[in-house]
Each structure stands twice: as structure tokens, then as C-alpha cells.
Amino acid sequence: MERIPILKMGELLLVSIQVDMHDRLAIQLQDDLTSQIAATSARGVLIDISALEMVDSFMGRMIANIAAMSRVLDAETVVVGMRPAVAITLVELGMSLPGVRTALDVERGMALLAEEMGGVRHGTAGR
């Protein structure tokens, strides 16, 4: 079964969604990500959805859920690279994802997380 890879970069986890998301894949990602955060004590999660072309209300809720779950596990989540069409769709569905942090690209998302974590960078300091 296909899986979305979760890459560990110091205290960050990097998730890049490069395939078409379907419901089971999203649930799998949610499981994998939460266990990874717990296992690695990650402080930040960066989800790159620049390749995601289609979303529905379920996918919107999954994104919001993943962000909320990470926060409970004390990891800040940033969703980066959302396409205009996806953003419009989500807003039209009435899901403006108020609890989710966003950034234009991975670079800015990293900067945002670094700022959020108070200057703690890739594994240079413990918790």
C-alpha cells in the first residue's frame, strides 16, 4: 500500500504530498504523522501540498485535524504551497482553516517554524 513519506530534519518533520490524496491515504498519513511526532519528539511539522491539485471537504478537515493533533503533541504545523484553486475551493466550502498556519513555500515555512521555536534550529539544542 502506498504511503506518504515523512522525513525527519532535526526537530522538524517534513511531509511532502506528491500524489493524489484519497481518503485512506489521508487517514494513514494522520496515523503515521502522529506516531512519528511522538516517537521523534518533533517540535515542528511542515506539510508541503504544492502538488495537491484537488481537495474536498474531507481533505480540508484532515488538514485541520492533522494541525490540531500536532499541536496537542506540542509540534507547530505549517501548511505550505497551497495552490490558488485549492485555496478558493476550501474557502468556498466554508473551511478557512483558522487554526492552521500557512506559508507560501517550504523556505518561508521553515523560517516561520524556526521563529516559532524560538531560534531552536535543526537539532542544535534539546528541549
Add this chain to the structure above:
Amino acid sequence: MQEGQSIVEVLTSSSQEVLTRWIALQRETVKSTTSAAMEDKVRQQSAEFLAALTSAVKNGGAVAITGPAWTPVRELLARISSNRALQGFSPAETATFVFSLKQPLFEQIRRRVTAADDLAQETWAINKLLDGLGLLTTEVYQKTREDVISRQRAEMLELSTPVVTLWKGVLALPLIGTLDSERTQVVMENLLQRIVETGSTIAILDITGVPTVDTLVAQHLLKTVSAARLMGAECMISGIRPQIAQTIVHLGIDLNAIVTKATLADAFTIALKRLGITFSGGNESPGGLDRKIAEAGA
């Protein structure tokens, strides 16, 4: 006597007379044909139309205007009608082109047909024929005008939503005119597209040119702001006039989640501050200012 037979005779044997009389009638009824160039045009169009009509009634019969023999007539008439619509003729003037042909034809037929029954039948045939053509003229006229309107609408839509770059990373969208759903959609798409293209993190929606803000417009604005935020850009709204501020509060619209400023300049200042760019002094040379900004940005 076969229905529509005499119109064939009239058109083949005395088309020149009909044409002369027809042009004279058009000159009387349509005021726009007073200039010499216009009269030439009308003369040419009339001759062309009459020739096409003659060949059509000969080949396709004078009963219905739908057959393949009538295609040249219909095409010619459509061309004349759409030309007139574009030149600003009124619908009545355009339809008169066909309807004024009735009188010369009736006159000719009255001269040829003597029996009352036959005369009535032939008159009816011509009436039916020309009414059909007249309706076609009006239809084409209407369609041409609608095309013009929809084209202008599309142009206006494009013109009214320019996204301008104020600074590296700062976009501004001066909105002018009433915001309806369709326009907001275009505005939103344009803005989001430009955000992606330029990698801008701040966008300013300036609503100085929006005459009224009701709940619908506010909702559209909020949607645009939310969509931009989802992509990782921050949106500000500027150009809120005092009356609009009052309306927004009276309507109970919640804009707390958004940075709002009275003028575009204020919003721009905030944007530069967010980017870490500062200005100092007003008396410096432009070069000095540039250097300061460069230092601040570095």
C-alpha cells in the same frame, strides 16, 4: 394560380423599378441615410439583397425562407443587420430595410393581378415572406448588440482587476466599482495567481473605489482574505471611508481577524514594517534613501 408565383414574375421582370422605388422609400423613412456615402451604401445593399432575393424565389420558391436556396439571402441579411447594429442604427431603422420592400412589391403585384382572390393570396405570400426576413433581421440585430455588450462586460472585468506590485513581496489590488460574485471570483483568482507568481507575502485590498459595502461584499472580501491566508500570504484591507466603517459596524460584520487601514499609504507602511524595511527623514536625496532601504533590507 400558385401561391407566390407573381412575386417571381415581379422580381424577374421589373426588378429595376422595384429597386428604385424601394431606395426612394428607404430614403424617406430612415433619417440616418441622409449622407451621400450612406446613400451609396444603402443603394448597394438594396441591389445586392434584391438580386439574392430574386435568385432565391426562383430556386427555392416563395413560401418558406428556410431552404438551402435561401441561405445566401439569410447570410446577406444577417451581415447587413449586424453591420447596422454596430453602426448604431436603431432596431426600427434596421427592420425597415426589409419592411419597406413591401410597398413596391404590392404596387407591382396590384398592376399585374386583377382578380381579388388572387391579389389577396399574393399579398399574403409576400407579407409572410418579408415578415420572416424582417424577424430574422431583428434577431440578428439583437444578437449583435448582445455580443457587443458581453464583450464590453468581459473587457470591463479585465480592466477593473489589476494587481500591482508596490514593493518586492507587497501586492496591491485597487478595487473599483461594485463587487458581485462574478467579479470577486476574477479578483480572487487574479490575486492568488499573482501571489504565487511573485512570491509575495503581503497583499493589500484597497476598497477606496468600492461605492458601497453590504454584507455580501464584505463576505466576498473575507473569502478573498481567507484564501490568500491559506496560501500563506497576509491580506490587509485599506481605503475604508468613514461611511463604510459605519456601515460595517451597523451591519455587524466582523473584520477583527483582518488588518484594516483608512488609506493605502497606511497599509503600505505596515507592510514595509512587516518586511523589516524602515524609512527615515524626508530631506534626503533619493540615493540616500535607497541606501538606507538597502541597509534595512540586508
